[in-house]
Structures are given as structure tokens and as C-alpha cells.
Amino acid sequence: MPAPSRPSDPVRVARWGLFVLTLVNLFNYLDRFVLSSVVESLKKSELHLSDTQLGALATGFILVYMLTSPIFGTLGDRGNRPRLMSIGIAIWSLATALGGFAGNFASLFIARSAVGVGEAAYGTVSPALLADYFPLEKRGRVFAIFSAAIPIGSAAGYMLGGLVDHYYGWRAAFFVAGVPGLVLAWMTSRLLDPPRGAQDGLAPVAGHATVGLGRQAVAAYLGLLRNVPYTLTVLGYAAYTFALGALAFWTPAFLERERGLARTDATIQFGAIIVITGFVGTFVGGWLGDRLLSRFRESYLWVSGISTLAAVPFAWVAFTAQDRTVYMTAIVIAEVLIFMSTGPVNSAIINVVEPHRRATAVALSILGIHLLGDVPSPPLIGAISDATSLSRAMLILPFAFAVSGLIWMFAAWRGGRGAVAAGT
Numbered sequence: 475m476p477a478p479s480r481p482s483d484p485v486r487v488a489r490w491g492l493f494v495l496t497l498v499n500l501f502n503y504l505d506r507f508v509l510s511s512v513v514e515s516l517k518k519s520e521l522h523l524s525d526t527q528l529g530a531l532a533t534g535f536i537l538v539y540m541l542t543s544p545i546f547g548t549l550g551d552r553g554n555r556p557r558l559m560s561i562g563i564a565i566w567s568l569a570t571a572l573g574g575f576a577g578n579f580a581s582l583f584i585a586r587s588a589v590g591v592g593e594a595a596y597g598t599v600s601p602a603l604l605a606d607y608f609p610l611e612k613r614g615r616v617f618a619i620f621s622a623a624i625p626i627g628s629a630a631g632y633m634l635g636g637l638v639d640h641y642y643g644w645r646a647a648f649f650v651a652g653v654p655g656l657v658l659a660w661m662t663s664r665l666l667d668p669p670r671g672a673q674d675g676l677a678p679v680a681g682h683a684t685v686g687l688g689r690q691a692v693a694a695y696l697g698l699l700r701n702v703p704y705t706l707t708v709l710g711y712a713a714y715t716f717a718l719g720a721l722a723f724w725t726p727a728f729l730e731r732e733r734g735l736a737r738t739d740a741t742i743q744f745g746a747i748i749v750i751t752g753f754v755g756t757f758v759g760g761w762l763g764d765r766l767l768s769r770f771r772e773s774y775l776w777v778s779g780i781s782t783l784a785a786v787p788f789a790w791v792a793f794t795a796q797d798r799t800v801y802m803t804a805i806v807i808a809e810v811l812i813f814m815s816t817g818p819v820n821s822a823i824i825n826v827v828e829p830h831r832r833a834t835a836v837a838l839s840i841l842g843i844h845l846l847g848d849v850p851s852p853p854l855i856g857a858i859s860d861a862t863s864l865s866r867a868m869l870i871l872p873f874a875f876a877v878s879g880l881i882w883m884f885a886a887w888r889g890g891r892g893a894v895a896a897g898t
Contacts, residue, residue: 487666488607492616494665495600496623498563498658502593503627504634505570506535508651509586511635511741512644513727516582519644525864527579529856532723533849534583538590540844543598544695547837550599551670551830559603560663562595567655574648596662597840602832605824606668611764613824614774618760618817625752625813628722629745636726636741671829694834703826703889707775708839710881711819712846714782717789717874718812719848720855724868725805728793732865733801747806755781755813763818774822775886778815783879785811789872793865812875819882 509531516523523531549558569588576582601617608616631651638647698704729740759777766773788808795801827835851874858867 484668487668491607491665492604492619494658494661495604496620498559498596498662499600499620499623500627500630501655501658502566502596503624504631505566505589505651505655506593507628507631507722508570508635508647509573509631510723510726511632511745512639512647513723514730514737515639515644521576521579521582523579525856525859526853527856529723529853531583531586532719532852534587535590535593536719536844536849538587539594539597540590540841540849542591542594543837543840544834545837546595547598547834547840548694550595550602550833550837555599555603555667555833556662556665559596559599560659562592563655563659563662564592565595566590566592567652567659569652570655571649571652573652574645576645594837594840598837599833601820601824601836602670602829603665603667605829605832606670610825611767613821614760614764614767614817616760617820617824618756618763621760621813621816621820622753622756624816625748625756629748629752632726632741632745632748636738636745640738670832694831695838698827698831698835698838701826703885704823704835704839706881706885706888707819707822707826708842709846710779710878710885711823711839712843713874713878713881714812714815714819715843715847716851717871717878720851720868721789721871723848723852724855724859724864728864728868732863733796733798743802744805747802747809751806751809752813755810756816758810759814760817760821762814763821770886772822772886772889774818774825775882775889778819778822779879779882779884779886781811781814781879782875782882786872786876786879789875790869793868793871815882 513528516528517525546558546562566589569585569592572588573582573585576585600620604616604620605613634650635647638650726740726744729735729744730737735743759781763774763777766776770776785808788804788811791804792801792808795804823835823839824832851870855864855867855870858870
């Protein structure tokens with residue numbers, strides 16, 4: 475599919491932009507989860523890492539990703555977005571490959587943490603760019619397509635990393651995951667940057683006239699905190715991310731260590747589950763959110779809240795059942811329900827803020843969901859596992875999903891009640 479040659483073809487420009495950004499999002503998650511596929515190899519390698527240290531590797535990445543996101547969010551609302559993203563993609567790709575040269579915990583920690591710098595530049599800007607490619611009534615499906623790269627990339631990280639690790643070792647897994655991103659960086663740099671707000675029926679806003687630096691940026695972030703629908707959505711997303719981050723990082727090790735699966739079976743089977751459930755859940759959630767939007771203003775939050783809450787009992791069974799058929803079935807159902815929220819919740823965040831502050835809003839949400847979410851959860855699960863067992867540690871996660879679903883449902887109810895009051 476060739477890149478559009480003329481900016482006068484908005485449909486083609488939008489579709490090409492969605493294709494490229496979705497492909498980049500796939501490698502975004504591949505690079506993240508290649509680490510999870512080699513956890514057991516790292517534990518038994520010459521590095522001699524504990525579960526706490528392994529969990530800290532995930533946290534180091536998230537910390538840097540989280541802390542640098544507000545900077546890139548402000549820059550993303552000012553200047554050329556494709557150029558900013560392409561720089562970030564190149565940084566994270568090189569950092570992923572450098573992980574293969576690590577000689578101890580400290581050097582591996584630095585390499586994995588540096589991945590967060592690059593991903594912050596991409597993660598904050600890409601949703602805002604997509605919102606300027608497509609109108610409101612299509613965003614649920616657009617973000618569903620974009621978010622479908624999450625399970626595919628995650629699964630690719632598990633499966634590719636597991637296979638490369640099996641045949642060539644964990645160092646080669648990092649090399650294979652990182653290098654292709656340099657091509658994606660070039661492709662992203664060629665994307666067109668549409669005017670901000672052009673798809674919202676508003677006067678287009680140029681990048682240089684939007685959120686400023688320094689005090690203006692601080693004021694913009696404080697203003698978002700006073701936006702109650704936005705804040706509630708992000709709090710629910712934080713509880714969701716707490717559970718999902720630990721689930722994604724530790725499940726292959728759980729299947730191998732606690733349920734006796736071979737390493738390649740644990741990574742490949744879990745990766746296959748992620749692909750299937752991610753496709754089904756993401757597209758169903760995005761379709762439902764768009765379909766119900768004409769009837770419920772808060773349809774994206776209702777879909778996210780109900781589906782996440784419904785996943786709780788299945789997640790509990792997944793970590794307590796001993797029979798392989800039972801726990802694998804529970805994992806599949808839980809993952810479908812969990813992935814149903816990925817497209818709608820991102821649409822909810824984008825739609826509740828002004829077009830010229832969307833990158834800033836995404837940046838603050840990244841800071842919040844990771845600070846309260848998957849920064850503490852992987853090392854916390856690791857520490858509890860060191861003290862008791864990984865099986866017991868994983869039982870925290872269903873409770874976190876329950877908190878997330880309840881917050882989103884409250885936010886949806888509150889928003890719907892406000893709409894009724896405004897109508898009367």
C-alpha cells in the first residue's frame with residue numbers, strides 16, 4: 475500500500491496514517507513484551523536475576539515512559555507530530571537491541587528503561603493524530619483497529635521472543651525485536667500532519683499556536699485534573715493497567731512455573747491466546763462503542779466498565795483452577811472481555827478534551843495510569859512471589875480489574891445523569 479502522494483486526498487491520507495500508526499503500535503508492544511518471553515531464561519542465565527529484579531526491569535521502562543510523556547505531550551501539541559514520533563521510534567528500537575549486549579542487571583535495566591523515552595514520544599502523539607484523521611463517529615472503530623495491534627504485538631513479542639530464545643538465546647531475541655523499528659521510524663516521518671481539530675467541526679489550530687511550554691504547560695495539565703470525566707476515566711484506566719501490566723508480564727512464567735507447561739508452550743500458547751482474544755475483544759468493543767453512541771453519550775465508558783467487571787470471575791478461575799482445560803478456557807474468556815475496553819477507553823479520553831490539548835491529555839493519562847498501574851504491579855507481584863508463591867501473588871489482579879470496571883461504570887452513570895440534567 476503506497477503512501478499518499480497528495481495531501482488533497484483526505485480519505486487516503488487518513489487510511490495510510492492509520493495503517494502506519496497501527497503497524498508501529500504492533501512493534502511498540504512487540505518490543506515491550508519480548509522481555510516477558512525471556513523472563514525464565516534471564517532468571518537462569520549468568521545474570522542470576524531474582525523475581526524482584528525481573529519485575530523491576532518492567533518498572534524501569536514504565537517509569538521513564540511515564541515521566542517523559544508530559545514533555546512529549548506538550549511538544550506534540552506544538553510542532554510536527556510525525557517527525558517527533560519518528561525520532562521516538564528510532565530511540566526505542568535502538569534501546570531494545572542494546573538490551574542484547576547487557577552484562578549485568580544494571581546495564582539491562584538502563585537499556586530497558588531507555589525504551590521508555592522513545593515510546594513516550596509515540597504513545598502521547600499517535601492518538602491525537604488519529605483523531606485529526608477521522609471524525610467522531612468513526613473513532614471507536616479506528617481506535618479498535620489501532621488497539622488491535624496491542625494483542626498482535628504482545629503475542630508476537632511472546633512468540634517471536636520465545637522461539638528466538640529457544641534456538642539462539644535471550645540476547646538474540648532483543649536484537650531481532652529492535653532492528654525493524656528503524657524502517658518504521660522512516661515511514662512515520664513521511665506521514666502528513668493535519669490541522670488540529672479539523673475533524674471536530676472546529677476551526678483548525680496550528681501546532682505553534684497551541685499549548686506552550688513552562689507555566690502554560692503546567693496550567694494545561696492542572697486544567698485537565700479539574701476535568702472530572704477525564705480524571706475518572708484515567709483513574710479507572712490506572713486500575714486496569716495495574717492488573718493488565720502484571721498479567722502480561724507474569725502469565726508466561728506462571729504457566730511454566732505453577733502449571734508445569736514447557737517454556738515454549740507457555741510463551742507460544744499464551745501468545746496465540748492474546749492474538750485471538752485481542753482481535754475478537756478489541757473489534758467487538760470498538761463496534762459496540764460506536765453502535766451505542768447514538769443512544770448513550772457515555773457508551774464508550776459503559777462498554778469498558780461492564781466488560782472489565784465481567785472479566786473478574788474468569789480471571790479468578792484462571793489463577794486458581796488446576797485443570798488445564800478449565801484454566802485455559804478461563805484465560806481466553808477473561809482476555810476477550812478485558813480487550814473489549816481498549817478501543818472505547820481511548821476514544822473516551824480523546825473525546826472529553828479539546829482538540830488542541832489531546833496530546834497533552836494522552837500524556838497525562840500515560841503518567842497517571844502507569845504511576846498508579848504497571849509501575850508498582852510487576853515488582854509487587856515479584857516481591858509477593860519471592861515471599862510466598864507466584865500463584866498467590868497473581869490473585870491480586872482480579873480485584874484490580876473489579877476496581878477498574880466499577881470506576882468506569884460510575885463515570886458513565888455520572889456522565890449520563892449530567893446529560894439528562896442538561897437536557898431538562
